[in-house]
Each structure stands twice: as C-alpha cells, then as structure tokens.
Amino acid sequence: MSMDTKPIISVNGLIAKYGEMTILDGITVDILPGEVTVILGGSGCGKTTLLKNILRLHEPFAGSVKFWDKEVLNMEEHEFGEILKKTGMLFQNGALLNSISIYENVSIPLELHTKLPREIIDRIIRVKLHLVNLSEATYKFPSELSGGMKKRAALARAIAMDPQILFCDEPSAGLDPLTSASLDELILDLKKQLNMTIVIVTHELASIHRIADKIIFLDGGKMLFCGTLEAAKKAGIAAIDTFFKVGQF
Amino acid sequence: MPCKVVNNSLVLEGVLDAKTVPVVMDKLGHILKQHTPTTIDMAAVTSIDSAGVAFLDELQVRLAKKGVLIFSGAIPEVQAVIDIFTTIKLPVQVPDRQMGFFEKIGDSLVMAGGNFYDALVLASDIYYWSFVGLFNRKGQRKGAFTQQGVQLGAEALPIVALLSFIIGFILSLQSAVQLRNFGANVFIADLLAVTMVREMGPIMTAIIVAGRSGSAIASEIATMQVTEEIDALKMMALTPVRYVVVPKFLAITIVMPMLVAFSILVGEIGGGLIAIGYLEVSISTFIQRSIDIITFKDLVISLGKSTVFAWTIVIIGSYFGFQVKGGAEGVGKATTSSVVISIFSVIVLDAMFSLLYL
Ligand SMILES: Nc1ncnc2c1ncn2[C@@H]1O[C@H](COP(=O)(O)OP(=O)(O)OP(=O)(O)O)[C@@H](O)[C@H]1O
Numbered sequence: 307m308s309m310d311t312k313p314i315i316s317v318n319g320l321i322a323k324y325g326e327m328t329i330l331d332g333i334t335v336d337i338l339p340g341e342v343t344v345i346l347g348g349s350g351c352g353k354t355t356l357l358k359n360i361l362r363l364h365e366p367f368a369g370s371v372k373f374w375d376k377e378v379l380n381m382e383e384h385e386f387g388e389i390l391k392k393t394g395m396l397f398q399n400g401a402l403l404n405s406i407s408i409y410e411n412v413s414i415p416l417e418l419h420t421k422l423p424r425e426i427i428d429r430i431i432r433v434k435l436h437l438v439n440l441s442e443a444t445y446k447f448p449s450e451l452s453g454g455m456k457k458r459a460a461l462a463r464a465i466a467m468d469p470q471i472l473f474c475d476e477p478s479a480g481l482d483p484l485t486s487a488s489l490d491e492l493i494l495d496l497k498k499q500l501n502m503t504i505v506i507v508t509h510e511l512a513s514i515h516r517i518a519d520k521i522i523f524l525d526g527g528k529m530l531f532c533g534t535l536e537a538a539k540k541a542g543i544a545a546i547d548t549f550f551k552v553g554q555f
Numbered sequence: 556m557p558c559k560v561v562n563n564s565l566v567l568e569g570v571l572d573a574k575t576v577p578v579v580m581d582k583l584g585h586i587l588k589q590h591t592p593t594t595i596d597m598a599a600v601t602s603i604d605s606a607g608v609a610f611l612d613e614l615q616v617r618l619a620k621k622g623v624l625i626f627s628g629a630i631p632e633v634q635a636v637i638d639i640f641t642t643i644k645l646p647v648q649v650p651d652r653q654m655g656f657f658e659k660i661g662d663s664l665v666m667a668g669g670n671f672y673d674a675l676v677l678a679s680d681i682y683y684w685s686f687v688g689l690f691n692r693k694g695q696r697k698g699a700f701t702q703q704g705v706q707l708g709a710e711a712l713p714i715v716a717l718l719s720f721i722i723g724f725i726l727s728l729q730s731a732v733q734l735r736n737f738g739a740n741v742f743i744a745d746l747l748a749v750t751m752v753r754e755m756g757p758i759m760t761a762i763i764v765a766g767r768s769g770s771a772i773a774s775e776i777a778t779m780q781v782t783e784e785i786d787a788l789k790m791m792a793l794t795p796v797r798y799v800v801v802p803k804f805l806a807i808t809i810v811m812p813m814l815v816a817f818s819i820l821v822g823e824i825g826g827g828l829i830a831i832g833y834l835e836v837s838i839s840t841f842i843q844r845s846i847d848i849i850t851f852k853d854l855v856i857s858l859g860k861s862t863v864f865a866w867t868i869v870i871i872g873s874y875f876g877f878q879v880k881g882g883a884e885g886v887g888k889a890t891t892s893s894v895v896i897s898i899f900s901v902i903v904l905d906a907m908f909s910l911l912y913l
C-alpha cells in the first residue's frame with residue numbers, strides 16, 4: 307500500500323472506560339480503504355468495546371476518531387447519521403429485531419433510507435439472504451433460527467445497503483468450517499468487487515489466514531501490534547506467538 | 556445518470572446505485588411508453604451496486620415479456636458486481652399464505668378451544684402436585700412457600716389498602732348525597748357493607764393481584780422457558796409445575812382470603828369516614844348496622860370466590876408462561892395475555908357467583 311493512501315478511519319489516543327475500569331488505554335490506529343483489518347486478542351480484552359467506541363455506541367473517555375478525515379466524536383447527530391448510513395455493523399450476538407421476520411429485518415435500512423421501489427428492495431433482500439446462504443429462512447422469525455443462522459441473517463442486514471465500511475464482531479463464531487469459509491469468500495468478494503473496507507473481530511486462524519490484510523493485536527488495553535500477518539509472526543512478541551502456536555494443531 | 560434510446564438500444568450511463576436508481580426508473584417509465592428497445596447498452600456504466608443490479612434484473616424480467624433483450628458491453632468491474640448480486644436465477648421463496656378473515660376467526664376459535672383444554676390439563680397438574688405438596692415437600696425448594704407468601708401477600712398490602720380505602724370512600728361519597736335527600740342517612744352502613752363484602756373487596760383485590768402477581772408469574776415462567784431453565788429443571792428430574800408453580804399456588808390460596816378480608820376492612824374505614832363525618836351517623840350505629848346486614852353466607856361466598864379468583868390467576872399466569880414461544884419478545888406477549896385473560900376470567904366468574912345471591 308502506497309504511503310499516500312488516506313486512512314478511511316483514524317483512531318487517535320482512544321481511551322475507553324466502563325465506570326472506573328479502563329478497558330482501552332490509548333489506542334492509535336489507521337484503517338485503510340479497501341483493506342480487511344482483523345482485530346485479535348483474548349476474550350474480554352476490549353475488542354467489542356473498541357468497535358463500539360469507534361461507532362459512538364459507547365462514548366469514548368478521551369481521544370479522537372475520524373471518518374474520512376472528519377472528527378466524529380462531537381459531530382451533530384444527523385451528520386453522524388450520514389456516516390452511519392455508509393457503515394454496516396454485525397453485532398456479536400446478531401442483534402436482530404425479534405418481533406419481525408428475517409426478511410423485514412433486512413428490509414428496514416432499505417425502506418427507511420432509500421427511495422427504491424418495493425420490487426427492487428425485494429430483489430436486494432433476496433440476493434443478500436442468498437449470499438449468506440439463508441434463502442430458506444427468509445420468512446422465519448429470529449427465534450426460529452439457530453445461533454449461526456442468526457449471525458448470518460445479521461450479516462445480511464449489515465450489508466443490505468452495500469456499506470463502504472463493514473464492521474463484523476466475530477462473524478464466524480459458532481459456524482461450521484464450511485459455512486465459515488463461504489462467509490470468508492463473501493467478505494473477500496465484497497472487498498474486491500465493491501472495494502469495501504472491512505474491520506473484523508475473529509479468532510479463527512484459518513479465516514485470518516484467508517482474509518486478513520492487516521492485523522491489530524490488543525492486550526491489556528494496549529495495542530501490541532499493528533501490521534501484516536507475516537510481520538506479526540516475525541515480530542517476536544510473546545503474546546502473539548502464543549496465540550498462533552496454541553491455535554495450531 | 557442519463558438514459559436514452561439510440562437505434563433500438565437503451566443506453567445507460569454513469570453510476571447505477573441506490574441513489575440514482577429511483578431517478579432512472581422514473582425517466583424510464585416515460586421512455587418505455589414510446590420505445591421498445593431490444594438491447595441494453597451497459598458500456599458507459601461506471602459503477603454499480605446491489606440496487607443497480609436489482610434494477611437491471613427487474614428491467615430484464617419486464618422487457619423480456621415484450622421481446623428479446625440483450626445486455627451488452629458492461630466493463631469487467633461492473634460485470635463482476637452484477638455476477639455477485641444478480642437475482643435472476645434465485646428460486647423464489649413464498650411467504651406463508653396469509654389467512655382470510657373467516658379462516659382467521661375459525662382458526663382462533665379452534666385455538667381457543669385447544670388453549671382451554673391445555674389450560675385444564677395444566678390446572679389438573681397443579682391441583683394434583685399441590686395436593687401432594689401438602690404432605691410431601693420434596694421437589695420444592697425450602698422456604699419457597701414462605702417467600703411466595705410474602706411476595707404475593709404481604710407486599711401487596713399497601714396497594715390493596717390504598718385502593719380499597721379510596722373505593723370505600725368514593726362509594727360512600729356518591730351515595731351520601733342521595734341518601735341525605737331522603738333522610739336515609741343510616742342506610743349508608745348497609746349499603747357500604749353489602750357492596751364491599753359481596754363485590755368490591757373480592758373483585759378489587761383480584762384485579763390488583765392479577766395485575767401484580769399474575770403478570771409476575773407469567774413473566775417469570777416465560778423467561779425461564781425462553782432461557783431453557785425449564786428444560787434444565789426437567790433434566791434434573793424435577794417437575795417444573797411442582798418446583799415453580801406449587802409454592803405460588805399454595806401461598807396464594809392462603810393469602811388471598813386474608814387480602815380480601817383486609818380490603819373489606821379498609822374499605823369500611825374509608826366509607827366510615829364519610830358516614831360519620833358527613834352523614835353524622837354515630838360510630839356505634841355504623842358498626843352495628845354493618846355487622847347486622849352481613850350474613851354468614853355472604854362471608855363464605857365472598858372469601859370462597861376470592862380463593863377461586865386466586866387459583867384462576869395462578870393457573871392462567873403459569874399457562875401463558877409455559878406456552879410462550881419465540882425469544883424475549885414472547886415474554887412480553889405472554890405477560891400481557893395473562894393479565895388480560897385473568898382479569899376477564901375473574902369478572903366472568905364473578906358474574907356467575909352473583910347468581911348464588913339470588
Ligand atoms: N456494559 C459494560 N459494563 C461494564 N463493563 C463492561 C461492559 N461491557 C464490557 N465490559 C468489560 O469490558 C471488558 C472488555 O469487554 P469486550 O466486550 O470489549 O471484550 P471482547 O474483547 O469483545 O471479548 P470477547 O472476545 O469475549 O467478545 C471486559 O472485561 C468486560 O467485563
């Protein structure tokens with residue numbers, strides 16, 4: 307990647323706290339356009355917290371977050387709304403709306419944010435559900451789906467609007483290796499064909515090898531490493547080495 | 556995003572995405588009234604997203620009815636996106652057929668019948684295990700009965716007191732003016748006692764308990780059902796009805812008549828204030844007349860029906876709790892239905908009981 311590529315998101319000195327407890331202690335990182343960035347780290351180290359703070363779902367204690375070079379932390383609600391329309395998020399537990407069907411869950415952003423006619427929206431919904439391999443569950447309700455199916459339905463909703471930036475919190479947790487691999491294919495397709503910028507939290511080594519352009523390793527509230535996978539393996543940082551060694555068999 | 560027809564060919568240009576598609580569709584509506592293009596020239600489309608692809612698919616399906624249609628010349632980047640998002644070959648999923656009006660009515664009648672049967676089965680289960688539970692406390696948590704007694708009874712005292720007081724007070728106040736016109740002041744005692752004992756005490760208490768405890772029972776059991784706690788109980792070889800419902804059932808059987816008696820008493824005090832303060836009936840006359848007018852039969856029916864109300868509330872609450880479907884949103888629905896149905900049943904039952912006074 308050439309030096310003059312402007313970061314699409316840049317996080318600077320981000321500090322996140324829950325009450326008195328500091329979870330993230332000064333995170334500084336740039337997310338480059340068209341790249342797949344994987345966030346790694348042990349359970350409870352603050353990966354979800356990082357995503358939520360970047361997206362203002364949880365107000366950061368200090369630091370700055372820029373999208374397209376614009377500071378978002380004190381941005382007006384409606385202005386930030388415009389940025390959110392170009393952003394999709396897959397939540398760790400899916401966060402589907404339980405009282406409506408999968409079809410309607412995916413249709414919500416399309417209906418509320420575009421002027422597209424019904425038949426076009428219908429096609430978009432069908433193809434998005436097809437891409438996550440969930441066509442059969444189109445008219446089911448979230449409570450009728452398995453855990454992995456909920457994840458995939460939530461992914462379909464996250465990509466409903468063809469966002470420019472996609473955040474995924476453990477998309478493949480709870481999925482079998484085949485489905486997980488097909489989601490990786492989809493993610494690579496989105497990146498290549500739509501030039502989507504993707505930030506993913508995942509623990510799947512296989513998946514990391516397939517999709518990561520860059521990895522970020524969090525530990526103890528700090529960012530231990532940021533760079534390519536090869537560089538991470540050569541960096542000689544104990545925590546990272548263990549992570550990759552334990553995962554191998 | 557201009558589009559025009561050149562030599563029987565529809566030429567699309569520029570960006571084809573969620574923003575531009577509505578505009579193009581608008582223009583196209585007019586154009587297609589005059590021309591029937593046979594090909595679509597895509598060469599000038601610079602970028603496309605899933606909305607654009609959906610639009611092309613829709614166009615293809617619509618125009619194919621009028622004649623052959625060929626897409627030509629999309630640049631590779633655009634073609635790649637089309638390949639990902641095309642819906643042409645997707646099988647169509649049909650939603651479950653919506654039922655017609657009469658079908659729905661018939662269906663809900665059948666459902667209601669089924670529900671009633673299921674509720675009866677549950678009720679017999681509850682009676683059976685409660686009876687067993689009287690002699691054998693195995694399969695119930697220690698202290699559950701006392702805890703439920705406190706929750707269903709003692710904690711309801713303040714709200715029962717407040718509402719009963721107000722009801723007694725208002726009843727007397729409304730009647731006082733009329734009675735005074737006829738110089739029938741002392742009859743306030745009779746009127747109040749009969750209303751409180753026969754109707755207001757039991758029904759007000761039942762409605763409060765349905766709102767307070769019926770809903771709590773329904774949502775507690777529904778939550779346990781949704782989070783698989785009920786399954787966990789079964790796996791520990793426990794009977795969910797026995798473990799969860801029986802302590803509540805026994806507790807409410809004892810507590811409900813007490814609450815009703817308390818409600819009657821407080822209602823009398825509320826009404827008494829008007830009788831003594833406004834209608835100038837003496838305290839002793841008020842008490843004497845109240846006691847004289849109430850028969851033993853009145854008391855038995857009053858406390859008896861309040862027990863029946865209590866059972867109804869617990870049975871309906873647990874029925875809706877156990878039959879909850881779906882996730883968290885099911886809990887809310889179960890709670891609402893349980894309160895609505897139990898208040899409804901209590902009032903219908905009350906109407907039936909009033910025949911006993913004839
Ligand atoms: N709402 C909250 N209130 C208080 N503490 C919280 C809250 N949410 C998370 N935490 C704490 O913040 C820390 C980081 O949580 P976070 O959800 O970001 O972890 P994670 O890295 O996403 O873990 P996992 O891989 O298990 O999802 C944890 O120690 C957790 O206890």
Ligand SMILES: [Mg+2]
Binds near residue numbers: 353354355
């Ligand atoms: Mg997490």
